[in-house]
């Protein structure tokens with residue numbers, strides 16, 4: 297049997313991306329017992345670090361073990377009781393995921409949609425809230441399927457006015473685009489590591505406001521005789537998932553440390569390191585690095601004579617959709633980039649399948665050299681397919697963005 301060997305890919309798709317080396321190092325750390333003070337101290341520290349990542353004072357800020365959708369599922373199944381109304385504005389693939397998860401919780405799901413490549417105006421959402429009067433608004437911040445970034449800053453106030461709980465999935469956007477839990481009055485947010493936070497998938501940081509916590513706590517969560525005295529007087533339907541029962545997970549991360557799952561310690565070490573990487577470089581500097589890399593990629597793509605997808609005013613900094621030019625075989629280009637250059641770029645889904653590639657510049661890969669390698673390789677592969685463009689124009693345009701940045 298051979299040792300584990302993988303090709304040295306440069307992951308320039310919409311995620312996952314290459315991890316920060318320090319995150320991989322942290323994940324090679326030996327374990328301690330799950331109630332060892334050394335472990336519980338790191339759990340507490342990780343909660344504090346993610347409060348800073350989310351820009352919140354929320355006490356209830358911790359990790360759900362599982363990929364990003366574990367966080368989404370925990371938030372939605374813990375807050376939505378059967379028959380509860382939820383409004384899901386959909387502008388891409390992950391909006392459908394939120395709606396599906398809410399449906400499986402037997403919620404009364406209402407959706408509104410805009411065409412892929414656009415986002416909602418706050419008035420559209422307010423109008424739907426007035427009409428539907430949902431308990432929860434569930435919306436994605438950045439949807440990698442369309443590359444769009446939904447503005448959230450006006451939605452919190454609207455939700456407070458109509459007494460709606462405001463949940464968002466910021467998996468694709470956190471770390472590369474601004475996110476302000478408290479300032480925007482977000483009641484619950486969940487994310488993952490494998491986009492701009494520069495880690496592997498497998499941990500889903502979450503933060504919840506007191507309003508959201510109350511809505512979860514009022515429900516039963518009696519576990520097989522162990523906690524029947526706990527939270528007596530709870531009203532509402534019992535949370536249908538044990539693994540994703542946020543009331544139980546809060547008690548596990550809280551001072552009581554009531555046993556729930558065995559914390560995925562290796563993922564905790566990785567998640568902690570992602571937060572440390574972000575905060576020690578500085579949130580503003582990391583955002584600026586993503587903005588510069590994203591702009592350099594965009595300008596490079598345009599200089600190659602390619603057309604970006606969607607409303608560029610609302611594009612996430614960290615991913616760009618690129619129309620596959622007429623006469624070019626999009627899958628062949630991806631194949632050649634992967635096998636000749638060890639570079640991965642993304643395909644797309646749904647209405648965009650076969651129409652655009654998606655190229656990411658996230659986390660560890662939001663770097664000048666990664667942008668330049670990708671543009672140069674893409675140019676070469678396209679030329680071999682008979683698509684002509686000015687030689688070197690993509691790289692030159694990207695370097696001009698970095699040069700402008702350096703001059704301030």
Ligand SMILES: *Cc1c(COP(=O)(O)O)cnc(C)c1O
Nearest residue numbers: 363364365390440467468488497
């Ligand atoms: C990438 C992405 C996810 C990923 O979910 P996983 O369960 O980690 O695969 C979730 N939500 C959004 C908006 C994403 O872009």
